[in-house]
Amino acid sequence: DTAVSQTPKYLVTQMGNDKSIKCEQNLGHDTMYWYKQDSKKFLKIMFSYNNKELIINETVPNRFSPKSPDKAHLNLHINSLELGDSAVYFCASSTRLAGNTGELFFGEGSRLTVL
Amino acid sequence: SQQGEEDPQALSIQEGENATMNCSYKTSINNLQWYRQNSGRGLVHLILIRSNEREKHSGRLRVTLDTSKKSSSLLITASRAADTASYFCATRDPGTGANNLFFGTGTRLTVIP
Numbered sequence: 001d002t003a004v005s006q007t008p009k010y011l012v013t014q015m016g017n018d019k020s021i022k023c024e025q026n027l028g029h030d031t032m033y034w035y036k037q038d039s040k041k042f043l044k045i046m047f048s049y050n051n052k053e054l055i056i057n058e059t060v061p062n063r064f065s066p067k068s069p070d071k072a073h074l075n076l077h078i079n080s081l082e083l084g085d086s087a088v089y090f091c092a093s094s095t096r097l098a099g100n101t102g103e104l105f106f107g108e109g110s111r112l113t114v115l
Numbered sequence: 116s117q118q119g120e121e122d123p124q125a126l127s128i129q130e131g132e133n134a135t136m137n138c139s140y141k142t143s144i145n146n147l148q149w150y151r152q153n154s155g156r157g158l159v160h161l162i163l164i165r166s167n168e169r170e171k172h173s174g175r176l177r178v179t180l181d182t183s184k185k186s187s188s189l190l191i192t193a194s195r196a197a198d199t200a201s202y203f204c205a206t207r208d209p210g211t212g213a214n215n216l217f218f219g220t221g222t223r224l225t226v227i228p
Contacts, residue, residue, distance in 0.1 A: 004157075033215070041201060043158075043218040055215065090157055102207060103148065104216055106157035 003027050006091045006107035013081060014115055021076045021110045023091030032074035033104065034066060035090040043090070049074055050096070078112075086114045119204055119219035127225040134191045136222040138204030139184075145207060147180055147187050148216070152201045161189075161202075196228045 006023040013019055025032060034046040047066045048055045054066065063079045078085060091107040119140035128134050140147070146165045150158040164171045164180045164187065171178045177190040191198055204219040 035218075041152075041221050041223075043203065043221075045215045045217065048215050057215075092158075102146075102216065103160045103163065104150075104158070104205075106159070108157045109155075 004091055004093055004105050004107040006089075006110050008110060009108065010111050010113075012113045012115065015081055015083060017081050018077070018079045019081060019112070020078070021089055021091075021112070023074050023076070023107060024072055025091075025093040025105070026072065027093055027095075027105060029093035029095045029105070030071060031094050031096055032068070033092040033094075034074065034076050035092060035106075037088045037090060037109070039087070046076075046089075047074075081112075081114045083114050086112055088112070119206060119217065121202075121204060121219040121222045123222060124220070125223045125225070127227065128194055130194060130196055130226055130228050132194055134194050134198070134224055134226070136189045136202050136224070138187045138189070138219050140187075140204070140206045140217075140219070141185065142206065142208040144182070147178075148205045149176075149178060149187075149189050150203045150205060150218070152203065152221075154200070158203065191224075194224075194226045196226050198226045199224060 004025045031050040033048045036044050046060045065077045067075045088109045088111045090109050092104040094102050094104050121138045146163050148163045149161045151161050152158045162173045164178045175192045180187045201221045201223045203221045205216040207216050
């Protein structure tokens, strides 16, 4: 049983297109995240979201938007794709329950290639 | 930026040797976590050390933390080829009120059989 699953695993698209990456977690966690990992393996937080608040990294372009239909899902929508958006995008989740240390559980990543 | 730095960026050792990776961070922390990433896979949590702890062990892993120097180290003893992966430290700044984990730049470890 996959704890955090994201689809698609690979996505190749043209500049200017709009695309979405889906993420689902079955851990019952209350907080979900999107991270971007570039070609140098730098991991950068893009968003964190629970059912009360969305925290956006101010450096993320507004072409990127998270959408959460329910607690178990956090999808990533990207409009007007640019070459620099090519990266691996990771979804993750955690829980804020008292005593929890905030360990993140990651999906396997979605490799986006913009041509 | 809250992102930490790790050194070395890359480390290559023979199987059976010990591997030490270092992490420096910039803000105050509640805890520091280490993650492992196999090639083409997601990150997996390895071990966590709280800010009031100085050393912690888990199997072949040993983590130290020096909050005065804002640094941590991860030691893998008796390395195996299967330990080949990238290793990241991660911290959360309690002052921000956010739950975000900020990751270091990672150390790529290669264990040669």
